[in-house]
Amino acid sequence: MAVQEWVKLSAARLEQHRDRLNRLDADIGDGDHGANMARGFAAAAARLDGAPSDQPAMELRAVGMTLLSTVGGAAGPLYGSFFIGMATALRDAGASLDAAAWARALEAGAAGVQRRGKAEPGDKTMVDALLPARDALATAAADGASLAEALRAAASAADAGADATIPLLARKGRASYLGERSVGHLDPGAVSSALLLRTAADAWGESTE
């Protein structure tokens, strides 16, 4: 259930934040990140609708494939790799995920993003939200936190990571063409990553663990 809930809630929130993400992307890119994400997650939510909800890996894989064929731009392959990476890490996981499983998944997802996009921390990309989230989640899991707690820690780390992109000079993606002019702006992909993690915290926070 929870993966579906996560994706549907994400679709709704991305639709709400569509214009804001477009606007952030217009400042240092081409103004389509909100539209791309809203389109992709609407398609992913529709795709999961009615599908079996007891196989997180299969669901995450379907989300990844759908994002790959509906988002386009940079975010499409990156979030596609993210979800496919998560799915692969959870191949053998059961219907219900614990903090350790989510930690493994987020690590694999972030690794997928980095494999595809070759971005390092500090390049002013979604990686700057994903890696702090990965680390926070791993620490929380190791400390024995509940999944809800661990995801909240990850979401907060992602928020902080996104905010920390403001002073950075972009080195990857479209924003890198701006050189110095990219400084002083939030990276839209980092913001959407943080939003996805906050939504995960909400989805699993509400779900019975």
Next chain:
Amino acid sequence: MAVQEWVKLSAARLEQHRDRLNRLDADIGDGDHGANMARGFAAAAARLDGAPSDQPAMELRAVGMTLLSTVGGAAGPLYGSFFIGMATALRDAGASLDAAAWARALEAGAAGVQRRGKAEPGDKTMVDALLPARDALATAAADGASLAEALRAAASAADAGADATIPLLARKGRASYLGERSVGHLDPGAVSSALLLRTAADAWGESTE
């Protein structure tokens, strides 16, 4: 001397009124009447510069030919015909013109405009300034007025004729495409005609008669 003075003074004033005439033309036409007239009269003034100034007919003919090849648009052939018509009427005139000669010339000039453009009074064109001027000048000449007086009467009639174009519906030229929307605007060609006659009154008013 006086024809040259007239043309030079006209060139200067058309340059001054260039934007105003463009603007009037933009309201009901294509916004180029001021530019067309300023370009043409600058060329005509340059053409007369240094030419013999004791043969009004030759000078007026040269002005007409120059306007024909430099103004373009509707105003080019119309003012070309106007000056060539004046020249033809003055073929046998001496160096210095009197009111009767000017009356003949203006009649022929206005006839030239009507031959070329087929406009009738009330069509909202330069004809609506030229015909009242022609009539006023003829009357003044018949009444024995001096050339300066007669030209002042003609200029005032032209001004009134131009103002009277405001409520008219255009039936000729580009303004006619606007149909009812042409009502409520001054006709730019009528304004430039009135300006030429006012300048004539000034040129011959100042010159020794």
Next chain:
Amino acid sequence: MKKLINDPEAVVHEALEGIALAHGDRLRVSFEPAYVVRADAPVRGKVGVLSGGGSGHEPMHGGFVGPGMLDVACPGAVFTSPTPDQMLAATQAVDGGAGVLHIVKNYTGDVMNFETAAELAVAEGVEVEAVIIDDDVAVQDSTYTAGRRGVGATVLAEKICGAAAEAGRPLGDVAALCRRVDDQSRSMGMALTSCVVPHVGTPTFELAEDEMEIGIGIHGEPGRERMKLEAADAIVARLVEPIVTDLPFGSGDGVLAFVNGMGGTPLIELYIVYRRVAQLLGERGIRIERSLVGNYITSLEMAGCSVTLLKLDHELTSLWDAPVNTPALRWGA
């Protein structure tokens, strides 16, 4: 005013220099007086085809000079008819002994300047026929007005007459074809924005963000009606309806459908317009046999479009299909 220009007064001259430099392999440009002429003119024994008009409508007319279309084009100042001396020199430059066709858009200035030029050319011993194009259904045709404007049909007439002249047809035939194209064509245009004449520097008219002009000409002059902006499909209906009913075009007719951009509208939008034109014609049983989509007769950077339909017959279709080799229209060569 945001334009890629130097001196507003030098726009036409510098653009002509650019045309000469870009297309010097097949065109020559005369500057005094100004005309753009086929490099191989005059072609012995061939009817010369001349057109001209104000500048600001590019590629028309200079971009249509070349084998199979115009022999020579006379550019005036921006939106201002060229002058008789230009037209005379241009006529003489392309007279190959078979006479010269003048294709004249119906604007008072153009008509009068071309009339004078034809008189001068005839006096110089060149045979001239002038045909006036007046296809714009936005304007009421009446003996009490200047009549309908010449717009999109001009491009089609230039192509078709150029092909006929290239095929060696005599002046009378080429002129008759020109009249047939004009008779069988109707157009209507609209604007989303005004344009800025360089030497004026401000928009010719002001349109609010939610307004459009319907029934515009090609000189930035206001149109027949100002109204609230609508979706493309509704706008296209406003253009197609009066065109179709005017000729009228009817079920079973084969047409050339020409969707023209006014200069500032991107091609992606012109295809959205074309789509609806095709749908509306399809609903009426009118067959599109040939089409043309793009910026061919423009008003500087004005955003908007026009639609032109030409009723085709076998002869017009084969002349349309004949090879043409100009900077702006080229096929079969």
Next chain:
Amino acid sequence: MKKLINDPEAVVHEALEGIALAHGDRLRVSFEPAYVVRADAPVRGKVGVLSGGGSGHEPMHGGFVGPGMLDVACPGAVFTSPTPDQMLAATQAVDGGAGVLHIVKNYTGDVMNFETAAELAVAEGVEVEAVIIDDDVAVQDSTYTAGRRGVGATVLAEKICGAAAEAGRPLGDVAALCRRVDDQSRSMGMALTSCVVPHVGTPTFELAEDEMEIGIGIHGEPGRERMKLEAADAIVARLVEPIVTDLPFGSGDGVLAFVNGMGGTPLIELYIVYRRVAQLLGERGIRIERSLVGNYITSLEMAGCSVTLLKLDHELTSLWDAPVNTPALRWGA
């Protein structure tokens, strides 16, 4: 937002419908997934040439599909890279057994989507070579960045590779030619205005009446520098200078000079730009052997232009001159 559109979300789809209706004689359009393909594809034994990218750059890429240029084009959403499934289907549609060249503009999104597509195609048994175009000198090339963008050279590469494929050259050759065109091309662009992405509805950036952006890409993204508006000649110097020094182009070189409009700039201005480009190259002894002036790789209704120079050699010149028959570029056919 003033556009000739219906639903902002339907712009690409409806424009594709228009393209299908206007050019159905020689193109086919697939809608799910979206691609524009030669009517006669796949051509047996011929290398397929595929390109694609966001929409909003028309005529690129769909307008370049046809004999002698692209076999197929994949349009994404406006300014958004298309997706791997489109690319895979398009690749399969034009695979005539000799493999398929993917011409990819260097944008992170395009590159990643094309990489995925190539993996999928290879898994399906189609031989694919991908060449990345990165000719924009406005962007610093460094291993620490996404590298230079692909802009004007894309059009030239598509024409030249299309001609080579048409001539029966094998995939390795065609890909090598593509790399050579990219290596020998440099571009730079500027904007007078922003553009409005339909689903956003407001300009991507705001420029004051007396400002311009230098070093823009083709997605309405801001450029390298914002500065005071200048006369065309000064602007052209800002574009040509970095291009010429980067390759470098030098005295005696023969080049193809391509002056491209961004969509909202009228042709008359592009010729003023071309004039100055030709003058500046002339001063340096660089010979313009071929030229192209017009709107070929655009950013919706953005006003502005870009300049691309390609150093020619005998082979590139003769491939450029080879017949091409597409909606937007046509000669010799």
